[in-house]
Amino acid sequence: MTRTAAGRKSTIYDISRATGSSVAAVSMVLNGTWTRYRIKEETANRILESAQQLGYNVNMAARGLRLSRSGLAGMILPHYRNRFFAGLAETFEEQARRRGLCPVVVSTQRDPAVEGSVTQTLLSQRVEVLFIAGVRDPSPLNALCAAAGVPCINVDLPGADAPSVVSDNQGGARALTDVLIGKMQARGDAAEELVFLGGIANEYATEKRIAGFREAFAARNLTPSLDAVECCGYLAADARRALARRVEQLGRLPAGLLMNSITAFEGLVQFASQLPREAWQSSVFGCFDWDPFAAHLPFDVTMMRQDVERIIAQAFALADAHDPATRPLVIVPTDFGRLLDQHDATR
Template sequence: MEVRLEQALMASNLSARKSTIYDIAKATGSSTSTVSMVLNGTWTRYRIKEETAQRILESARKLGYNVNMKARGLRLSRSGLVGMVLPHYRNRFFAGLAQTFEDQARSRGLCPIVVGTQRDPSVEVSVTETLLSQRVELLFIAGVRNPTPLNELCAAAGVPSINLDLPGDGAPSVVSDNRGGARAITDVLIEKLIARGKSADELVLLGGLPGEYATEMRIAGFRDAFEARRIAPAADAVDSCGYNAAAARRALAVRYEKLGRLPSGLLMNSITAFEGLVQFTSTLPPDAWKSTVVGCFDWDPFAAHLAFDVTMLRQDVQAIISEAFALVDNFDAAERSVVVVPTGFGGIFEEAEQTKEFDR
């Protein structure tokens, strides 16, 4: 399945791919939220200027983006309920997905329902069946390692489903650019190591699950950064020890015992793995922090107040949810495209989150 998903991801990057709302946002200098509201017809409610709306609609026409009004009308014939399943709310990424989904659903006059499943496949199926029994109009499936059974349940009920974060071959998907983002942050960390007179092969990628799409793409991006410099990471540079803090803490303890110090560079594969790093290093002498540069494929503003050098990569939850609703607006039951949303550093997406100032 991983091979097919990677092929789908590569295909989505070809020049023949369909235009997305991210393309329109980039072409017009607008936020993805603004583009979404113009295309779904709610822009006047949020006092978006008419000239802004016209500019976005003209750009959509030039880019070949077609809004399927018939598909949009689907919501009028059902319950007004829309659902999302996700693993949990414990990190800012999933919490951000949930909040943004709720905001955009309400902007469309819909009532959102969000349920955490704790990554338990049996709970995922049970929750999906319950939401379908309540006649939800659509279901967003976030962070599910194998969403195909859930997609099939939705298809049988005639309900559109969109996979978020982790793709599947049973429905269209919207994912972060895991590979490109991992390469970008790895480049930053290698540069920091070189500036400190350290060897790049001391950089370690810690966290994630073997065989999982996001983890494999981030590993590929990590290796891409090394390959571009014609150097190789250490043989044990990648440790897919899991996403939870306890697993990361244990993996770090093993490396610390072996080296007698922290590795010179650490790229944590998620904010939960990053929490394990913070927990482990809090037991060490203060000087232990100063010897390591740290990166994280996730973002939390509180990291700016930590005592060590940290670079965080941020996933654009606004664009992910907007692209997902755009796929619903143009829903095709046979469509299996994968929309890839760029990542950025720090607060690069803050402009898109200013939901009260939509290009006035």
């Protein structure tokens, strides 16, 4: 490490004298909080350059500050196993490149320890923006970004400590539920038999979709059954087991099923594939997610599509207008995925 002329280690007072900046300003730059106090980026860069020249040991947060543009844009997301997260990643990469940035996307398998470690690594590589997608509690990651002075946007699941962009989970689920109730009633089935299956209790997206599910019933002066909602998780295997229990109790599939993700819907397809064809025809199915391959399934399904293109565009817009003092929540409308099928034009 470089030392001063007297042979001692450099201090923030040496950096202050070398740059003509106050000791407080030097401290805020070195601990990564300079953006909160409106310190100019030019000043922050000058202080960091001086710190390097004097051999001052800059911490992880300060290393995340830009001495110059890195050209990197980061995104973390749970996995690539469904079209929604894969679509977010692909769209993020496309829009980042369009802006002259090199995208870096990392999956974390919903492991908080991995989420934290990956975020620290991306910040140390001086990403210019970080999108945090599908993280149940993004606050610790938002704090890391704030300390490094790097704009971050929560995507899919919101947080109170950074701007967020999410789908209209409640409105979309309400519209989807209403379509399914209408189909059930047209077939002469009791709407009260419609089941909401999948997701995680107390998670933002699931709770909003459950609220939309119940709102659709209330709008028709109906009440779902007491066991209509089952938050069995997102995994296909969990949905398959939950369906098996219900079929064992009823002796058949429920007259209507709303699956709370494409992975839960995969569990339905796996389970239904073991049943006679007439069993499939006895129910109507919906999914809060979208995949065009569903058009080729031998049963009726209505899907709600999340607009990944608009979600990512809104997230970049928030990053461009980044203000550490504001944390808006942007809700992006959903729409019915158009699955071309000769017997169901609503899909």
